[in-house]
Every structure is written in structure tokens, then in C-alpha cells.
Amino acid sequence: MRVRLASLLVLVITVLSAGSAHADVLPGLPAPARALADGVWMFEGKTEAFARGNGGNIVNTGFIDTADGVVVIDSGPSRRYGEAQRAAIEAATGHAIARVYVTHAHPDHFLGNQAYADVPVLALAPTVDAIRIGGDALAANLYLLVGGAMDGTRVVVPKAFTPEGDGVVTIGGRRLRLLALHGHTAADLAVFDETSRVLFAGDLVFFERAPTTPDATLADWLGALDRLQALPFETLVPGHGKPVLGPEAIAQTRDYLTWMHDALRDAANSGLDMNEAMRLTQPERFRRLAVLEAEWRRSVSHLYPAVELEALSRASSR
Numbered sequence: 001m002r003v004r005l006a007s008l009l010v011l012v013i014t015v016l017s018a019g020s021a022h023a024d025v026l027p028g029l030p031a032p033a034r035a036l037a038d039g040v041w042m043f044e045g046k047t048e049a050f051a052r053g054n055g056g057n058i059v060n061t062g063f064i065d066t067a068d069g070v071v072v073i074d075s076g077p078s079r080r081y082g083e084a085q086r087a088a089i090e091a092a093t094g095h096a097i098a099r100v101y102v103t104h105a106h107p108d109h110f111l112g113n114q115a116y117a118d119v120p121v122l123a124l125a126p127t128v129d130a131i132r133i134g135g136d137a138l139a140a141n142l143y144l145l146v147g148g149a150m151d152g153t154r155v156v157v158p159k160a161f162t163p164e165g166d167g168v169v170t171i172g173g174r175r176l177r178l179l180a181l182h183g184h185t186a187a188d189l190a191v192f193d194e195t196s197r198v199l200f201a202g203d204l205v206f207f208e209r210a211p212t213t214p215d216a217t218l219a220d221w222l223g224a225l226d227r228l229q230a231l232p233f234e235t236l237v238p239g240h241g242k243p244v245l246g247p248e249a250i251a252q253t254r255d256y257l258t259w260m261h262d263a264l265r266d267a268a269n270s271g272l273d274m275n276e277a278m279r280l281t282q283p284e285r286f287r288r289l290a291v292l293e294a295e296w297r298r299s300v301s302h303l304y305p306a307v308e309l310e311a312l313s314r315a316s317s318r
């Protein structure tokens with residue numbers, strides 16, 4: 001028995017080291033920037049869960065070039081990502097960074113802030129609070145999931161700002177409309193460039209990738225999608241997934257969240273426990289979404305306790 005355990009251990013170590021030998025030399029760096037319109041770019045992340053092989057680069061970030069410098073939207077999952085992102089932006093535009101907007105308080109969107117210590121890094125007030133209170137725990141968890149790509153990363157808390165009036169700020173002659181929404185988290189910022197009609201929707205919109213829900217309020221999220229849908233955008237950059245022309249990604253996110261809301265309520269009304277709810281099958285039209293099974297199980301664990309309580313109180317008030 002001891003011999004078999006020892007050889008098993010050797011096997012495990014061999015498999016682990018083979019895995020790291022095949023990984024990228026530097027996992028977690030942004031892909032080359034992709035131009036979406038004149039002066040508007042994105043860095044497209046993988047549609048995967050956090051893993052060592054992707055170094056946390058599972059997120060879309062972007063930037064908008066103006067005559068008074070560059071506006072960056074989200075700084076990515078690590079110091080390494082943020083520094084490479086900034087170098088790529090400065091090389092592509094030849095301009096200095098004017099400011100960074102952090103869309104929301106999830107670690108893949110703000111842990112590159114260290115690379116922007118000398119410029120304003122701005123976020124909605126509830127986002128700032130969430131990062132101040134929970135940022136270190138989120139960073140520690142991401143270290144566990146992606147490992148060395150996070151080396152040297154620490155939390156830099158953004159400064160709070162509130163969009164005024166219609167939310168339009170003009171930077172270097174470019175009008176950006178900033179929308180303070182919520183539902184994916186307690187505060188979700190969307191950035192709409194009026195010139196190019198490119199909308200950076202943050203994680204209010206996912207495309208061909210199952211949405212994440214650790215801090216979600218589904219009814220609010222659906223309301224935020226209505227607000228985004230009303231904008232005269234042409235190209236939408238989701239927080240995760242490919243950029244898309246027109247409202248298709250909003251419709252897909254709405255369809256999924258609505259189905260999830262109804263499926264959880266029906267499961268609770270029929271008395272399913274959490275494990276049974278996790279085993280529900282998703283409709284055919286969602287099966288192609290990346291990370292579907294894992295995100296569904298996570299969503300049930302996040303959302304089901306409250307849905308069950310609601311079902312119980314409805315039943316007992318009858």
C-alpha cells in the first residue's frame with residue numbers, strides 16, 4: 001500500500017509539472033489590442049473560469065483615445081496585466097493615460113490598478129466601498145485560483161465619483177456617457193462613447209459565456225439591461241465574450257437571467273433542495289455558453305437560499 005501511495009504521489013507531481021511546462025511563459029497578459037472604431041479599442045479575454053493557464057485573463061478591458069489622453073476601462077486581473085495593458089495602450093496611441101474607470105468590484109476588473117498609480121482611477125461609490133472592504137479577500141482568492149500570474153499584485157482602491165446630470169463627460173473633445181447602474185453587483189458602470197457609438201457594458205452583459213452572479217440582484221440587473229438597450233449604440237463590448245454589433249448580447253443575457261429567475265423560483269416551489277436544483281438541465285439554447293455548468297452551480301449556491309426563503313414565506317402566508 002505504501003509503495004502504491006508513493007507512486008501515486010510521483011504521478012501527481014509529474015502531471016502537475018507537465019501542466020505548468022505547457023502553460024504560456026507568462027500567462028495572464030492581455031492579448032494584442034483590437035480596434036473597434038476610430039480611437040476605440042479592446043483587449044479581449046478568454047471565456048474561461050479563472051485558472052493557472054490563463055493567469056486570470058478572462059476579462060474584456062478597453063480604451064478610448066482622446067486629444068487630452070486616453071480613457072481606460074478596467075485594469076484587468078493583476079499587476080502584470082495592468083502594466084502590460086498600459087504599455088500597449090501608450091504604444092498604440094502615443095498618448096498619456098488621462099484616467100481609468102473601474103466598472104465594478106470584481107477582481108478581474110480592478111486588480112491591475114497598481115499600474116495606474118499616477119493617474120485618477122475612478123469608480124462609483126459602492127464599488128469603491130466594496131473594494132475597500134472586500135478587495136484583499138478577492139485578491140487572496142484569485143491568488144489561490146491563478147497562482148504566480150498574480151505575483152506582486154495588491155489592491156489599489158479607486159476614488160469615488162458620481163456621474164452628474166445626463167452622465168456626459170467631455171474629455172479631449174470626446175463625449176462619454178457614464179451610466180451608474182446596478183444588478184450584476186451593487187454598482188455597475190457602463191461607458192458609452194457617443195462618437196463611435198461603442199458601448200462598454202461591463203459585466204451587465206455577457207456574450208456566449210454564462211453570467212456570473214456572486215453579487216447579483218436579478219430584478220435590478222434586468223432593469224439595467226433595459227437602460228443599456230435604450231442607448232443608440234452600434235457595437236457592444238460585454239464584460240466577457242466577443243464584441244457584438246447590435247442588441248444580441250443584451251437579449252442573450254436577459255434571456256438567461258429571466259430563465260434562471262423562473263427556474264429557481266419553480267424549483268423552490270416544488271420543494272427541490274439545493275443539490276437537486278444544481279442538477280436541473282439548462283434549455284438547449286444555453287448549452288453552447290462557455291462555463292455554463294460551473295456557473296449554474298455557482299449561481300444556485302449564491303441565489304437559491306433567498307429564493308427558498310421567499311417560497312417558504314409565500315407558502316406559510318397562504
Ligand SMILES: [Zn+2]
Binds near residue numbers: 106108109239
Ligand atoms: Zn467580470
